[in-house]
Amino acid sequence: MKRMTKKMFSAGLVTVTAASMLAGCGGGSATDNGKEGGSAAKPFEGKKLTVVTANHPWGEAIKPLIPEFEKETGMKVDVQSYFEDQLTQKLTVQFTSGSATPDVFMYRPLQEGKQFAKNGFVQPLDEYVKKDPNYNFDDFSKSAIGSTTVDGKLTGIPVITEQEILYYRKDLLQQAGIAVPKTIDELVAAVKKLHDPSKEIYGFVARGQQSPLVTQVSSFLYSEGGDFIKDDKATVNTPEAIKAFSTYGSLLKDYGPPGVMNMAWTQAMGIFAQGKAAFYTDASAIYNNATDPSKSKVADKVGFAVFPAGAAGAKPYNITSWGLAMNAKAANKDAAWAFMQWATSKDIVMKTQEKGNTGARASIWNTEEGVKGLPAELVNVIKESSKIGVDHDRPVLINVGEARDIVGGIVLKAMLGEDVKAQAEKANKDLQALIDKEKGK
Template structure:
């Protein structure tokens, strides 16, 4: 009887066990709602792949970025699958830090991926990360509060309209903030929002000679408008609020408007989680009449670090998590409105999805409107809408994000925050040899 395990193992191998039998994949991911849902559905994957086990490292957004960047840059090897974004993929692929995804399976249908999303995750014609969900940003608003304020939200509003509406919808006694916007410091938190917002005000990170532009009036107009608006109509402690904190506030009925990721739409209209699910409307991100809106382009995506000894198993998992079949799995369990958005053309041609997701068209329009190759009103030497696609950006924008969060908190002035941002970024760009 003691020999039975040996015979069992031999039998498993004889029946065609794969070369990565008993592989454990360590997956780093962000604590956003769609990823949490995905973890709850992975029994479907392990049932189909019983010789692959999954180990999750789920982290807050800023911490995830720090951990995976350190790990891949130092070849630490902690993770087999990383959740990364549109900013990292082309830079890391160029550094040979990622493996190309060239074995996702015959039924994966790479050509079904939305062109804007696929393009941002590719380098030299090869896909280096598969999008779990894609997003732009838009306005989510309370239709009842807008009506109470005597206003009608246009499909394509201006910042002037948004600010006026936010102040009119604010009711401090009822704990209703006219608007909730990101204030938490981080290059992917407040700086994602503020960089996209600055595009619509005519600002830019750098001129054509890579000189920082925080000393220009367009950035002063952006930051002053933001700080004043949040002071008048934003929540207390807004400098600590990122995506998840504002999502909670909106679901609790404490925000008249929220300008943030389009992926949030399914969570604010989910009657199980949102107290205002039946009162939510959507509009494009605002502009100032200069030709650019304050919306971004992003995809949270799954990638494999170079040098991984588990690439075959990792691609199996990535293929499962970003496939058409996964979308159908979520739809069967939680309804079409809750499938991860913004990745596949076929989803937006799906009549069931269109019927279940009132935000579908506005999401697709917002994604298609973002132009990473021409993000600003004035010419720029970089690509990226809410980020600048150079390796130095993450560090510089983290510092700038801290300065701007301090301005929002009132611990420094707008002028001082901008002056320090100019000085800091100028120093880093000189050190990096840009000029």
């Protein structure tokens, strides 16, 4: 009896092995057919793909288009969405445990890119983007690709680009006879003039939470001629940096709404959309919250301007805030790439950009359809900012989280009215230690 079971078992094993080998061959030839014929029907018939997106308008825009892709390729695409922080945590835990899913995922190149690449979580894509000439990868903006490139390797495809811009209240500026500020000095002067707490109008609002504010103070830093790091040396204690951090901090301390130190973009934008602030600097990507009448009391009074110039000119960041990347352990990389290529193809970028998702393909920005989903004034500001933009908005390190807290701490001292210079010296040492540690490995 026992022997019989054993026999049956090995027979079964042989059958299964043979079947899977056959399936393997079958799969291989199907892919080849797909490549040669191009239109050869359904190259990925029966394949299943897991895609993870953030709770982001891009995810909402791509979901309704997926059935079409499934029909073309025969693939089954399972989409899951998570909140930003939850997404990072989920991806990190899954990749650390060596999971083959998700195959394709949305990520923040400047936040997680370097860490994911260093840990071997993401598949380099340099070969893939060259496969199909019709994909036209050169169409993507250079600084956007710069954001998704780690140590010379392409680790993701840019999906959303954003720039820091100046939001302002057209009506308030008009009433006071103030022109739209072109320099940071003009901005400070205008903020002072429009600040009127007795009427609950604050001159300026922006992010005041330690870590979130770092990206928004970055454009102040570049425009004054500074940066977080230069040639592996921390540079957050230079006179330019201290000037930038002090300006940002005191704008919020003296002319910001109360409680600004607990504000990330949602709260800061909330204050602006409630009509309580005259100026606001933040990413272009969230403009919709200011101009959508269902979310904003001042929807028809919002103006957009290029970030004002400092001592070194106007240098807003122009970065890839969200990219699409492939799991290095994905079971079927050709299928995963097929999805990525489709999702970032010219046709689909056109369709997602029509819904307000600011993509990275230059050709789309130059078409009328590509920009019709956006306010005309904003389109000009974005085009202008893309030309002068800097390709990072935070210290580019593996441990971005800690670096952000270190830099944010300097601005916090400015907001508390404490010694900015002393904190900058201390922060510079901490940041340098962090850089050295990462270089040492």
